[in-house]
Amino acid sequence: MAGATQEYFHEASILSPDGSIKFLRVPVVQELVRHGVQHVPKMFLRPPLDTLNTAITCLPENFPSVSVATLRGKDVEERNNELQKLAAGLEEFGMVLVSDHGIPLSLLSGVKEVIKGFFKLSFEEKKKNVGTYASLDNMGYGRNFVTKTDDKPLDWIDRLTMKVSPKESSHGLNVWPRKPAEFKEVIEKYAEEAKKVSDDLLQALAEALSQEKNAFVKYFDPKTREINVRINYYPPCPKPKSTMGLSPHSDSSTLTLLMQFDTSGGLQVMHKDKKIWLSVPWPSDALLVSAGDVLEIMTNGKVKSSWHRAVTQAGLERYSLALFFNPPLSMEIEPIKRDGLSDYEYKKVVVGDYLQHYYTVSQTSPKVAMKFAMV
């Protein structure tokens, strides 16, 4: 076990209090498990009150869900009903389940296959066939940004992060796995389909909020828009009551579109008003859309970005794939006008400036990064 910790590690960037980036060797969780970890290393342990003990189960009938086919359909009444469900769901939970999305099941299976194909490789093979680009948001195989300024415990997760768009962007494009051979092609194809779903949801949301249909999608230039993909692998954990798969955070995206496999269970969201953690009743075959910080700014706080986390499970592994959609980094976004407010709650921001700020602020207190965009 000690051997596994020393031999298999990711180089993760950490932000020092003086703002500089340093590197930290973080054990590869999958390798700990493969080597039969019995004692979870201390750096992963946290007080039980911070973990799954505190969540409440949300019944499926109480969690919002929208049908993309209905949103795209011609039945005005059905469509209006769906628009309201989308807006109300995003306003209350910051997340909505997405069904009838039109993405072929064969493509979804292909995505699962290439992801599992990658994680099945030995550590040495993985390293040989994937790049790592160390930056504030580490790309490639390993860890994304780790905040160690407050000695926060590490998450029980291995991740792969790549850039899908813009195509000219150098860093994130060089880190795609070369094995399995079809990995990039399949995920890009999925991202292309998912982009249509995300754009349709943004148009529907604009309509539901009585805005002009293109109020949000107008920022998404087809060539220079940002799309990042992150694959989260949560290996089974012998100590689910004292570990976390993914620490509480909000996404820096406009929308995040999530898929998960092979098990469901693990994602939790903080209820906006009740301030309790809810386990998201997410069937494996549905997608899930989550509001990010940039959508909160665009909607002037009408929709709040979700504050969410993923817990670990004993004896069960879980994968999720997150697509993060944002306008081009140079785009300035202007919050919509809100009824009943004399002043904007949010101000105009350049997307890239917000993202830069997001990565330099510790995510330990809920949504501190948002202050950057507030009036």
Ligand SMILES: O=C(O)CCC(=O)C(=O)O
């Ligand atoms: O695993 C999940 O369901 C959530 C993933 C997530 O929140 C993220 O990648 O930002």
Ligand SMILES: [Fe+2]
């Ligand atoms: Fe997230």
